[in-house]
Amino acid sequence: MSKEKIQIxxxxxxxxxxxxxxxxxQSTYGNEDRGWKDIGNSKELIEAHSLCAGCPESMAFxxxxxxxxxxxxxxxxxxxxxTSLVFPMVAVHNxxxxxxxxxxxxxxxxxxxxxxxxxxxxxxxxxAGDGATVDIGLDMxxxxxxxxxxxxxxxxxNELYANTGGQESGLMRKGFVAKMAPTGKKFxxxxxxxxxxxxxxxxxxxxxxxxxxxxxxxxxxAVLLAREVGPTYIQLYTPCIxxxxxNSMEGLQEMRDSEKPGERFNxxxxxxxxxxxxxxxxxxxxxxxxxxxxQLTE
Amino acid sequence: xxxxxxxxxxxxxxxxTPGAARMGIVLPEPGEGHIEGQIVPEEExxxxxxxxxxxxxxxxxxxGPLVLWNWNEKAAKKAKAIKVxxxxxxxxxxxxxxYRPKYPKINPEVEINPNHPNLTIWHNKxxxxxxxxxxxxxxxxxxxxxxxxxxxxxxxxxxxAGHEDANLSLRxxxxxxxxxxxxxxxxxxxxxxxxPAGRTSNDGAERKSDKVxxx
Numbered sequence: 055m056s057k058e059k060i061q062i063x064x065x066x067x068x069x070x071x072x073x074x075x076x077x078x079x080q081s082t083y084g085n086e087d088r089g090w091k092d093i094g095n096s097k098e099l100i101e102a103h104s105l106c107a108g109c110p111e112s113m114a115f116x117x118x119x120x121x122x123x124x125x126x127x128x129x130x131x132x133x134x135x136x137t138s139l140v141f142p143m144v145a146v147h148n149x150x151x152x153x154x155x156x157x158x159x160x161x162x163x164x165x166x167x168x169x170x171x172x173x174x175x176x177x178x179x180x181x182a183g184d185g186a187t188v189d190i191g192l193d194m195x196x197x198x199x200x201x202x203x204x205x206x207x208x209x210x211x212n213e214l215y216a217n218t219g220g221q222e223s224g225l226m227r228k229g230f231v232a233k234m235a236p237t238g239k240k241f242x243x244x245x246x247x248x249x250x251x252x253x254x255x256x257x258x259x260x261x262x263x264x265x266x267x268x269x270x271x272x273x274x275x276a277v278l279l280a281r282e283v284g285p286t287y288i289q290l291y292t293p294c295i296x297x298x299x300x301n302s303m304e305g306l307q308e309m310r311d312s313e314k315p316g317e318r319f320n321x322x323x324x325x326x327x328x329x330x331x332x333x334x335x336x337x338x339x340x341x342x343x344x345x346x347x348x349q350l351t352e
Numbered sequence: 353x354x355x356x357x358x359x360x361x362x363x364x365x366x367x368x369t370p371g372a373a374r375m376g377i378v379l380p381e382p383g384e385g386h387i388e389g390q391i392v393p394e395e396e397x398x399x400x401x402x403x404x405x406x407x408x409x410x411x412x413x414x415x416g417p418l419v420l421w422n423w424n425e426k427a428a429k430k431a432k433a434i435k436v437x438x439x440x441x442x443x444x445x446x447x448x449x450x451y452r453p454k455y456p457k458i459n460p461e462v463e464i465n466p467n468h469p470n471l472t473i474w475h476n477k478x479x480x481x482x483x484x485x486x487x488x489x490x491x492x493x494x495x496x497x498x499x500x501x502x503x504x505x506x507x508x509x510x511x512x513a514g515h516e517d518a519n520l521s522l523r524x525x526x527x528x529x530x531x532x533x534x535x536x537x538x539x540x541x542x543x544x545x546x547x548p549a550g551r552t553s554n555d556g557a558e559r560k561s562d563k564v565x566x567x
Contacts, residue, residue, distance in 0.1 A: 060421070061421070061422040062420060062421060062422065063419065063420060063421065063422045063427065063428055063431035063432075064422075064431075065431045065432055065434065065435040066415060066419075066420050066431060066435075066445070066447060069445050069446070069447055069462070070420065070447055070449060071447070071449050071459070071462050071463050072462075074449055074450075102454075102455070104455055142452035142453065143452060
């Protein structure tokens, strides 16, 4: 599918709600260089959301959707959680899976899309919370990586079960006291990035969403590598400001504090040699393609 | 079961509107339609739909995503046919552009939402509305809510097997069939005893056209 396909029938163009007219006229479908800097200049692929005011997850959603290299041919698979409140407002095909099943659903979907559209690139991106990825869905998450299923898994890590009142999750840090975990977490935060690396992911990154350019680069790399090389995993810290006792304006600072050296979300990246080579080749091809155009303009 | 007695009449029926299928209403076979749950030949359903649309004070067409977007040639043709129908009646077009719950509220002037279609029906004082190009499950949901909370007469122009919960439903609706409905509207408008749009009485008085078309 391309932007040409996303058109309103001319008979109804004058009566369509304005957000859809904007989506057709000003969105970034089909633009290979799309990125977070389009936010504010173009129609975003997220119309609205019902997340809490100042929720870092909403920032993460906006950056991710702005960074997908191929949104018109991308299917996102979500799971139960705060993210599932946003997906109905997203102008990208998406599937809501049963809690924890997201990587199993994405595996089948990716295989089916490969068979159905052999000559077209179809990206599958899983986006789920830490409960779905690490606790309830850990089996499906790991098995997809063991099988080398070619899609990206993004975990919105808010370190607890946010929209059910603050229960302890595997990704909660040791000793943290939450509303529904009053005695404090007894064991360490599960080290899923390391597990992902050992499970066969070719590109693993652990970061916060405080730096949109970095998020854009990581998401693009992850999706591009998942097309050809193997599974990729991104763990993004999206703190639940309500459950950790912060105000709406304090989400960004919380992320900045947690990415300092030695902190649990200090930027960590793991990339295989094959993946590194693939990205380098891709970059070289892009530069080579850009040269004639530059010469023409001189 | 009250299969022989139940009629899918315009509401307001109840807060917990019973599903028409549960009350014994069955879907029409190819070549048929249903009027208030009674299976009739397709042509009769087309004629009745045309008459309801002509008589209505505020007839409104609600096209859904399947015809709003230029997915393929068939959708484009259907959109053209719907526009012809709307011009012939004449009817207002208010789209059901999507199915997402919209918060804090929808704008009933410009759209209808399947989760609370009654808001648009009430706001625009719609007395007859047409659903076309709406996915089956969302049409069923909307039609039931409309029957439950409004007095609007619903017509479903379904591309599949029809809708029990509509007051009148046609099935296998193609662009050609929509144009046939437009022809019926044109034809009936030229007959003097069918009241033109805007002249329907709301006092429940018997209309001449009711006698003409009564079985």
